[in-house]
Amino acid sequence: MALLHKYTQRFLLRIACIIVLCICSNVMAQEKKGLSEEEQLDRMLERYNERYMPKLLGFSAGYATPNVFDFSIFSILGAFPINITDGYRIHVGYDPLHLRVDDIGASDDALFAVSTWFLFNGIDDIANKITGSESEGPGILVLATLFIWCGNVYIPLVPGSWLGINDQNHFTTHVIQEGFHTRSFTYTNDLSLRFSAKPSSSGFFLDTGIRFEKNFAEDFKYRFFVQLGLFGSG
Incomplete structure (x- = not known):
């Protein structure tokens, strides 16, 4: 038992x-x-969170109806992300070396963009010496001015950032050929849908969208445009 x-x-x-x-x-x-x-x-x-825009140089070429061609060397200052939430962010970049070919001729706005960079950097340096503060890189005064002149914002729509909305500003000048008057200045805003191959490495992108344009001597107009770009990894 x-x-x-x-x-x-x-x-x-x-x-x-x-x-x-x-x-x-x-x-x-x-x-x-x-x-x-x-x-x-x-x-x-x-x-x-993949980085869409690289810190290295990129090149883009575009056509806007009916008779405008654009060429840009972009991201010369790099692009930086702005976190919206922990898992989502938008990207801000610049393309100051921009050339536009239209009825007036070749633009000279790249010269003014570079001059603006050095001018406002000097103003920042003077302001830092007066206030006794030190900052690394360009100040907000430089970046805000350049963004109005030649900045862009990329808003990803899908995981991987390979498709998104790109909004780009260009302040185009023809001062060397036309002199200082209203016909010499044109402000454009390009709103496009951007497809990018390999957004976090070397690759290319394709834009298509609408350009809203205001020449200071002419009425407001809009154009349809396409743009192709190549870039390297950051």
Whole structure:
């Protein structure tokens, strides 16, 4: 009888061990499943956070109806992200070396953009000496002025940033050919849908959209445009 009781205890102990092991395995599986879901979320956010615009130089060429051609060397100052949430951000960049070819001729706005860069950097330096503060790189006065002149904002629409909305400003001048008068200045805003191949490495992008344009001597007009660009990784 005692022997039977001993075997019963062993049997019950084995059953208890099996139950404990099953519970532990189930808990571990749930923890593992939770980690995998968390990793998947992190990867999705990383795909949103891929850097779209590189710090290295890029080149773009565009055509706006009916008779305007554009050429730009962009991201000469680099582009930087602005975090909207932990998993989503927009990108701001510049393309100060811009050349426009139209009825008036070749533009000279790149010269003024570079001059503006040095001018406002000098103003920032003077302001820093007066206030006794020190800053690395261009100040907000430089960046805000350049953004109005030749800045752009890219808003990703999909994970990976390969498709998004690009809004770009250009202040185009023909002062060398036309002199200082209203016909010499044109302000454009390009709103486009941008497709980018390999947005975090070397690749290309294609824009198509509408250009809103105001020459200071003419009425407001709009044009349809396409643009193709090449860039290197940052």
